[in-house]
Amino acid sequence: MKVRFQGVRGSIPVSGPAFARTGGNTTCVVLEHEGERLVLDGGTGLASLGQDLGCTAIDTTVLFTHVHWDHIQGVPFFAPLFHPGSRITFAGARTQWGGIEDSLRGQMRPPQFPVGLDAFAAQLGFLDVDAGHPFEIGPFRIEAAEMTHPNGVFVYRIDAGGKRVVFATDVEHGEAIDARLIEFASGADLIIHDAQYTRREYQGEVGPARRGWGHSTWEDAVEVCTLGGIERLALFHHDPTRDDAGVQAIEEAARSRFSGAFAARESEVVVL
Numbered sequence: 001m002k003v004r005f006q007g008v009r010g011s012i013p014v015s016g017p018a019f020a021r022t023g024g025n026t027t028c029v030v031l032e033h034e035g036e037r038l039v040l041d042g043g044t045g046l047a048s049l050g051q052d053l054g055c056t057a058i059d060t061t062v063l064f065t066h067v068h069w070d071h072i073q074g075v076p077f078f079a080p081l082f083h084p085g086s087r088i089t090f091a092g093a094r095t096q097w098g099g100i101e102d103s104l105r106g107q108m109r110p111p112q113f114p115v116g117l118d119a120f121a122a123q124l125g126f127l128d129v130d131a132g133h134p135f136e137i138g139p140f141r142i143e144a145a146e147m148t149h150p151n152g153v154f155v156y157r158i159d160a161g162g163k164r165v166v167f168a169t170d171v172e173h174g175e176a177i178d179a180r181l182i183e184f185a186s187g188a189d190l191i192i193h194d195a196q197y198t199r200r201e202y203q204g205e206v207g208p209a210r211r212g213w214g215h216s217t218w219e220d221a222v223e224v225c226t227l228g229g230i231e232r233l234a235l236f237h238h239d240p241t242r243d244d245a246g247v248q249a250i251e252e253a254a255r256s257r258f259s260g261a262f263a264a265r266e267s268e269v270v271v272l
Ligand SMILES: [Zn+2]
Pocket: 010, 011, 068, 070, 071, 170, 237
């Protein structure tokens, strides 16, 4: 299984020379196996994937962890949606605010956006995902679990070709590591884990306390790996204020505690 990082940033996209090495697009990860593709989240990284693919006919599912802006904002700009031969399925949780279709329609509505989902020529599908009910998309076997985040979030465990990836962005552990995630992610080959803050930032020693904002520290992410016997850690959902030097400092600190840690950077590919 191949893992490609299309967008690794949290909250809002960023640009400029200080962010060039890490990349500025918000969350989007592409898994590839046996010639098939599964897209995780549709932040502005999805728009950059669309630029790579061009307006071509594709048959792909985009699986959403949740529908905060930084995870859906690339959808209206995903070029293959404009090809009539494309079949694109959007999958995610049904919540008290509706299903994934309601959220994507809501994003593309005047006066905030000039055209709706009807502007796309592609054949669209929508799929409700339930926690604890495994399902398959092509060669990928997928299971979702709920974790702690404002308005809710799913983490996904994805198996293909004998390898296991866990996508755990936008999760908050709080004062103790969430035992549900340890159990769910145990033994994974790779976990892509929220690492938006440092412990000092989270606790309010640098700027405001970030408790309740829905995110993890890199220290949490490392602890999940050591407790869960996980092989590799991609530090993910970098804070928009974190420049390349800041990301590298966190990467080095994490690696000194857990040798399998690395910072997710845009356009990088990990082969499992
Ligand atoms: Zn986010």
